[in-house]
Amino acid sequence: MGNESKTCMEDLKLKPCISSAQLYVAGTSIEEIRRKYDLEEISKLASNENALGPSPLAVEAMQKTLANIHRYPPVADDELRAKLARTLSDSGLSEECFITGNGSCDVLAMITRAFICEEGDEAIICPPTFVVYEMMVNICGGKCVFVDLKDDFTHDLSRVLDSITDRTRLIFLCNPNNPTGTVIDRDELNDFLNQVPSCVLVVIDEAYWEYADPELLPDTLAYVREGRNVMSVRTFAKVYGLAGLRIGYGITYEELAQYLRRLRLPFHINAVTMRGAIAALDDREHVEKSVQHNRVEREFLYAGLDDLELPYARSQSNFILVKPGYDPQLVYERMLEKGVIIRPMAAFRAPDCFRITVGTRAENERLLQVLGEVMGALRMENRE
Secondary structure (H helix, E strand, O other), rough: OHHOEEEOOHHHHHHHHHHOOOOOOOOOOOHHHHHOHHHHHOOOOOOOOOOOOOOOOHHHHHHHHHHOOOOOOOOHHHHHHHHHHHHHHHOOOHHHHHEEEOOOHHHHHHHHHHHHOOOOOOEOOOOOOOOOHHHHHHHHOOOOEEEOOOOOOOOOOOHHHHHHOEEEEEEEEEEEOOOOOOOOOHHHHHHHHOOOOOOOEEEOOOOOHHHHHOOOOOOOOHHHHHOOOOEEEEEEOOOOOOOOOOEEEEOOOHHHHHHOOOOOOOOOOOOHHHHHHHOOOOOHHHHHHHHHHHHHHHHHHEEEEHHHHEEOOOOOOEEEEEEEOHHHHHHHHHHOOEEEEOEEEEOOOOOOOEEEOOHHHHHHHHHHHHHHHHHHHHHHHHHO
């Protein structure tokens, strides 16, 4: 009887935009590869995690919280927002300019739900870039308008302007861009924002902003202070090393932040995460070590990729996009067999590339060794 049983789901009225939405495919986990290949030594360089691990201050604060997790956390996030405002005190923004979420993806989801209100509402996306923008717009029944990056992987902001219609509600700009690591020129962004209609919200995803050269990165918070329709989205997952906690935040002017906060659920951040995030904001030593480590090891990887004669994009983040000249999925699979996890970028609309995360020196050395072995074998097979 079990095989013959049916549900009544066919009688339910489903939303086609949800039924057809793609699922997010994360980087392959260490546990999955250990089970599949029975390997002990595995290097995961696929998900842009901090090579130095989590903020020690955050870990200490979270451990002290565990004894009280039978209590509910605060229903709101006032303490964290106040801490963010003090930490970014140079911005001159109050805590009312911040929203928080269960990771920056949650913040991006709130923004999309708030502005893609009707079927056919448009959002402009610049691939190759973070796939979640496309996913959320599709889930909400909107239309994705794609404006590809230029050949040098920089944003084509003039074409973005040309693509704005009376149905455009959102423009997503990832800066530094994931997966290319490139940044938007300050003057170009300023000229662009001066021409964007006031009925369009520009969402600038700055998940990796701490890794970028501050001389190159535009000051997005200046536009927030001016009351522009600009929103910066940031995360604790990268430089703070708290990817497993899922905590992110957005910054915009007060009225818009208040509107978006209506979308959050009660108790949307758990008590352990809240304490960890607040403590991490005080851990300047960990941030500075992480940024310096990334700068040194990124140059080490550049040199190794040059030796392997592999083209890549110079990055302002903790990852590097590589164009191997062979099927990236095949390179990925062969490296998995040797215990090194990288990430093919077809889902990010870069089907001829893979992305590697900057790891520890030992991880980076192993990656270059295995990559050299795999590329050498592919080149030999191609000659035959």
